[in-house]
Amino acid sequence: MTLLQVDSLSSYYGDARALHDVSLEIGDGEIIAVIGSNGAGKTTTLRTVSGLIKPHAGDISFEGMSILKMPAHRRIELGIAHVPEGRRLFPQMSVRENLLMGAYGASTWKSRRSLIDEMCDLFPRLRERIGQYAGTLSGGERQMLATARALMSRPRLLMLDEPSLGLAPKIVKTLFTIIERINGEGVAVLVVEQNVQLALKLATRAYLLENGHMIKSGETASFLQDEDIRRAYLGV
Amino acid sequence: MDMPLPLIIAQIINGLIAGSMYALFASGLTLIWGTMKMLNFAHGEFFMLGGYLVYYFYAVLGLNPAIAALLAVGIVFVLGMLIERVVIQHLLSSPVWQLSTIIATLGISIFLQNVALHIWGPDFQNVPYFINGVANIFGIRIAYQRLLIFGVSVVSISLMWFLLKHTRFGLALRATSQDSDAAQLYGVNVLAVYTLTFGISAALAALAAVMLSPIMGVNPYMGLSPLLKGFVVVILGGLGSFSGAILGGLMLGVIESLGVLYTSTEWGDVIAFGFLVLIIWVRPWGLLGVEERN
Numbered sequence: 135m136t137l138l139q140v141d142s143l144s145s146y147y148g149d150a151r152a153l154h155d156v157s158l159e160i161g162d163g164e165i166i167a168v169i170g171s172n173g174a175g176k177t178t179t180l181r182t183v184s185g186l187i188k189p190h191a192g193d194i195s196f197e198g199m200s201i202l203k204m205p206a207h208r209r210i211e212l213g214i215a216h217v218p219e220g221r222r223l224f225p226q227m228s229v230r231e232n233l234l235m236g237a238y239g240a241s242t243w244k245s246r247r248s249l250i251d252e253m254c255d256l257f258p259r260l261r262e263r264i265g266q267y268a269g270t271l272s273g274g275e276r277q278m279l280a281t282a283r284a285l286m287s288r289p290r291l292l293m294l295d296e297p298s299l300g301l302a303p304k305i306v307k308t309l310f311t312i313i314e315r316i317n318g319e320g321v322a323v324l325v326v327e328q329n330v331q332l333a334l335k336l337a338t339r340a341y342l343l344e345n346g347h348m349i350k351s352g353e354t355a356s357f358l359q360d361e362d363i364r365r366a367y368l369g370v
Numbered sequence: 371m372d373m374p375l376p377l378i379i380a381q382i383i384n385g386l387i388a389g390s391m392y393a394l395f396a397s398g399l400t401l402i403w404g405t406m407k408m409l410n411f412a413h414g415e416f417f418m419l420g421g422y423l424v425y426y427f428y429a430v431l432g433l434n435p436a437i438a439a440l441l442a443v444g445i446v447f448v449l450g451m452l453i454e455r456v457v458i459q460h461l462l463s464s465p466v467w468q469l470s471t472i473i474a475t476l477g478i479s480i481f482l483q484n485v486a487l488h489i490w491g492p493d494f495q496n497v498p499y500f501i502n503g504v505a506n507i508f509g510i511r512i513a514y515q516r517l518l519i520f521g522v523s524v525v526s527i528s529l530m531w532f533l534l535k536h537t538r539f540g541l542a543l544r545a546t547s548q549d550s551d552a553a554q555l556y557g558v559n560v561l562a563v564y565t566l567t568f569g570i571s572a573a574l575a576a577l578a579a580v581m582l583s584p585i586m587g588v589n590p591y592m593g594l595s596p597l598l599k600g601f602v603v604v605i606l607g608g609l610g611s612f613s614g615a616i617l618g619g620l621m622l623g624v625i626e627s628l629g630v631l632y633t634s635t636e637w638g639d640v641i642a643f644g645f646l647v648l649i650i651w652v653r654p655w656g657l658l659g660v661e662e663r664n
Binding site for chain 1: 555557
């Protein structure tokens with residue numbers, strides 16, 4: 135069943151067109167990757183899905199219902215959790231308070247304590263840092279916290295913007311194992327990555343964005359075999 | 371020169387009492403700066419309206435002072451929310467919102483001053499003390515009204531602190547002030563937070579005026595001087611820092627009243643503002659503010 139359907143999205147940054155007719159879809163429990171170089175429109179696509187940017191044309195629907203007119207703060211209650219570019223933690227709030235923000239929605243707020251426990255089991259480092267300001271965490275810990283904050287909302291769809299950026303390879307590996315495990319529990323995952331190799335290994339399907347155009351989509355295997363993609367993005 | 375110790379202690383206590391009012395007033399200003407990143411030049415007029423409303427309900431209509439105070443603060447709270455909703459909110463999405471909110475709040479300030487001038491005239495109006503009598507604490511005489519001022523500000527600042535640190539709304543407010551986009555992503559209705567914050571801020575200013583009006587009287591322009599000092603306190607404590615505003619307010623009060631002890635009243639301001647210049651010279655981000663790094 136289709137969970138998220140993005141249909142012919144177009145948007146502008148001032149006069150410059152950021153997205154041209156971008157479409158993508160993700161099924162329930164699926165894991166997909168959106169790849170492309172810097173400025174291709176990957177972040178704009180995610181920000182449009184979560185409602186931070188209003189598109190000029192096109193439609194977005196979640197479980198068959200258009201969410202275009204729904205304000206950003208209500209989309210999380212549908213089950214769309216977005217870990218934005220740069221993590222965007224609340225730096226002067228403790229790890230615990232950042233997690234609480236993830237459960238801010240009325241339906242998760244009641245079970246916030248048990249959710250925090252769950253997250254600390256999933257990311258043991260967060261338990262050690264629970265009282266510390268988020269601004270004092272290391273890069274890896276920040277990404278863990280940002281992911282855990284999103285999971286606190288019990289999402290149906292987890293959207294991750296450049297989760298591997300700036301992290302040591304070992305931490306990236308841990309993180310991606312956890313993402314796979316979350317996906318295994320039925321959460322659909324949409325990951326945007328500049329690290330194409332990593333993204334194609336994680337996902338089952340992928341989309342390629344270039345200059346705001348969606349120029350290729352399909353099984354990740356077909357991406358790995360594509361000569362142009364190998365040359366441009368995998369360096370082989 | 372030698373000053374007798376009891377006199378110095380009495381002045382410190384007086385300074386703390388005055389400072390607690392600066393703190394109450396400035397905490398509203400800093401709350402708005404912290405969440406909305408805007409300067410509210412109408413804050414002094416919310417103060418002034420609080421003063422006139424308690425004058426009207428208590429001195430004119432003769433209601434019980436506690437009820438009059440609650441009515442005054444409640445009305446200004448609602449008015450603050452209304453002004454945010456009708457005037458400010460539309461400006462926030464404009465690309466020049468920083469300038470337009472300054473101009474709009476200046477306009478509101480002038481408008482409210484003239485409304486007060488029209489209704490109550492230019493003269494000072496007196497408000498009787500809420501309680502009469504003088505307490506004698508270890509030989510230091512303090513009017514009950516001043517003790518009441520201090521008590522009310524301690525209670526209301528504690529309540530504010532609890533609201534910010536231990537409630538779901540406080541969490542949303544702090545999240546909004548640190549990253550409004552991320553707050554929205556996690557379910558915070560940021561526009562509603564702005565409206566409520568504006569109302570709370572206005573109510574804090576009104577509460578300060580309610581408590582002070584028996585001592586200083588009410589007048590259409592009574593909000594001007596607190597606004598300037600409020601900005602001083604907010605910068606002294608660190609822009610956007612709630613605890614900074616409390617600390618800054620108390621410090622300014624004590625410095626002023628000790629300054630008066632050693633020099634004349636006119637020099638009190640010179641000392642207080644000189645001290646401010648000194649502090650922001652050493653710590654440009656204020657006492658409890660966060661240093662911005664780029």
